[in-house]
Amino acid sequence: MKKKNFIRTFFLVCTTIISISAISISHAAEKVISSYSPVVITKPFSETMSEMKSRKPGVMKRQMKLLNERYDLSNKPAKDVKMSRGKPVQQGVRARLPEGMAWQKLASMTPEEIQKKGLFPKGFMPLPHPNHPEGGMVFPEFHIKEIKKQTGRDLTRFDLDYDLPDHFLPEYPPPIYLTTRPDLGDVSQGKVITTDNYFELFNGILNPKQLEGLRLLVTPFPQQQFNTTEDRRSEKPSLGVTCFDCHVNGHSNGATHLVGDIRPQEFRHRLDVPSLRGVNIQRLFGSQRGMKTIEDFTEFEQRAAYFDGDPVIATKKGVNILERGSQAHFMGEVQNILDFPPAPKLNIYGKLDPGKATET
Ligand code: HEC
Numbered sequence: 001m002k003k004k005n006f007i008r009t010f011f012l013v014c015t016t017i018i019s020i021s022a023i024s025i026s027h028a029a030e031k032v033i034s035s036y037s038p039v040v041i042t043k044p045f046s047e048t049m050s051e052m053k054s055r056k057p058g059v060m061k062r063q064m065k066l067l068n069e070r071y072d073l074s075n076k077p078a079k080d081v082k083m084s085r086g087k088p089v090q091q092g093v094r095a096r097l098p099e100g101m102a103w104q105k106l107a108s109m110t111p112e113e114i115q116k117k118g119l120f121p122k123g124f125m126p127l128p129h130p131n132h133p134e135g136g137m138v139f140p141e142f143h144i145k146e147i148k149k150q151t152g153r154d155l156t157r158f159d160l161d162y163d164l165p166d167h168f169l170p171e172y173p174p175p176i177y178l179t180t181r182p183d184l185g186d187v188s189q190g191k192v193i194t195t196d197n198y199f200e201l202f203n204g205i206l207n208p209k210q211l212e213g214l215r216l217l218v219t220p221f222p223q224q225q226f227n228t229t230e231d232r233r234s235e236k237p238s239l240g241v242t243c244f245d246c247h248v249n250g251h252s253n254g255a256t257h258l259v260g261d262i263r264p265q266e267f268r269h270r271l272d273v274p275s276l277r278g279v280n281i282q283r284l285f286g287s288q289r290g291m292k293t294i295e296d297f298t299e300f301e302q303r304a305a306y307f308d309g310d311p312v313i314a315t316k317k318g319v320n321i322l323e324r325g326s327q328a329h330f331m332g333e334v335q336n337i338l339d340f341p342p343a344p345k346l347n348i349y350g351k352l353d354p355g356k357a358t359e360t
Helices: 002-030 045-070 103-107 111-117 141-151 198-202 208-217 294-303 311-317 324-335
Strands: 077-082 088-090 256-258 270-272
Touching (some): 198 208
16 A cells, blocks of 8 residues: 555656646747747737836836946036037046945956956946836937927837936037038027928028938838837837937937847847937948948938847838938938037147147
């Protein structure tokens, strides 16, 4: 009897082990890491939206805690350093040190010691996206408001907000200087350029090709988070985003995103939008140095960056294929005449002219 019981128990244990390992194998199979985003969405949009909306406060709280731990985000404007239209540049060291540490003390330690004791200031580590596992385009509040006012498009995301304080961002709206018309100075008239006003502001200053290029730069096209499908992060179906929603007035508003070229998601770096001023004197474009011309980058932005480097999703959400000769090229021409602000104290080689520049 005892022996029989033992055999039965042994048999039971064995089958349990076999079934547990079968379950874990099938779970492992479910967790296969893919380069592709899901195309078929299995949940109704309203459910996704209400779930994500309810998680939003927690997401933002976590991100603001991380930022405040790493950086001093207070408003400390420099007295003498201002942007072209007068917004002060922030001053002072903003990366925080670990509790009880001083910069001198850190400088006297070896790199190995710093690493072993975990004293490397976190502020110099890659900055995560406001919600890194989700990623995607995020616009500062002031830009969302202005675009809504001018064009009716709403760039609000229901799942997250922009995270950095306005005083760290470029002045808004940024001025526009043209290499072709330095005599005019700032041609923006203090306005954010959109479909609403580009023609009125630039007719007679740009040639017809450039005007068409500018029109395309301020025209919205579908993108991963802003599109008309159920796989979007805007409350209402969206016509998309424009190039100048990030590179506002050919410069930047500090909007953020993740690089498209890296997988898996946690390895993708957060990106700050670079200015397009001076692209005419660049030879390589993008953080991976993958683009050789401004026309290549222009095509790439919509076909790849807008959809996280995933052509399958681009097909689903509405890729806008720019025709090289009459669209990408025209857009490239406009970007190529965006100039730096005038710097009368620099000489022809870009160095300070000691005759004009003071010591401080
Ligand atoms: C989410 C905001 C966003 C939108 C919208 C956007 N860009 Fe960009 N753009 C970026 C970021 C971020 C980079 C930097 C990418 C990198 O370093 O790899 C960039 C880089 C560029 C560059 C290269 C600049 C350089 O100095 O290397 C060009 C040119 C450019 N964008 C043009 C465009 C055009 C044209 C469009 C519209 C089709 C567009 N962008 C739409 C965010 C945006």
